[in-house]
Amino acid sequence: MHHLMAKDHRKLSDFLSKLNTKAFNGQSQGDMFKCINDFIRLVEEHFEKEEKVMNNIDYPQMLEHIKEHARLLDQLKTMKNQLNKGQTPFGDECMSWLKDWFYQHMTHADKKLDDFLLEHMDNEKVL
Ligand SMILES: [Fe+2]
Numbered sequence: 872m873h874h875l876m877a878k879d880h881r882k883l884s885d886f887l888s889k890l891n892t893k894a895f896n897g898q899s900q901g902d903m904f905k906c907i908n909d910f911i912r913l914v915e916e917h918f919e920k921e922e923k924v925m926n927n928i929d930y931p932q933m934l935e936h937i938k939e940h941a942r943l944l945d946q947l948k949t950m951k952n953q954l955n956k957g958q959t960p961f962g963d964e965c966m967s968w969l970k971d972w973f974y975q976h977m978t979h980a981d982k983k984l985d986d987f988l989l990e991h992m993d994n995e996k997v998l
Pocket residue numbers: 876880917921977981
């Protein structure tokens with residue numbers, strides 16, 4: 872895997888594990904809300920980075936990938952708002968939704984980008 876993806880994806884995945892631990896150690900909904908906010912910030916930074924890279928290398932599936940990022944962020948923010956309004960308590964359901972949300976994108980759209988990077992790019996030049 873390209874080092875950009877590997878490092879960021881590990882960070883995001885670690886954050887989700889942390890969230891998981893917190894959720895099952897009786898953190899308040901307010902604390903969970905703050906964590907989700909931090910997670911959203913990390914995701915935004917990561918998406919921006921990927922989008923910059925795609926733009927730099929004229930990645931053929933860039934628009935499609937960017938659209939998916941926008942959709943994913945939108946879903947994440949909707950989830951955050953529901954948490955904030957107390958409509959959804961943070962629990963098993965939220966956690967598995969988040970994991971799916973993350974792994975689906977990583978194993979499909981990001982995997983394609985990663986393959987393209989590895990095939991066409993010199994690691995040091997792109998990033
Ligand atoms: Fe990614």
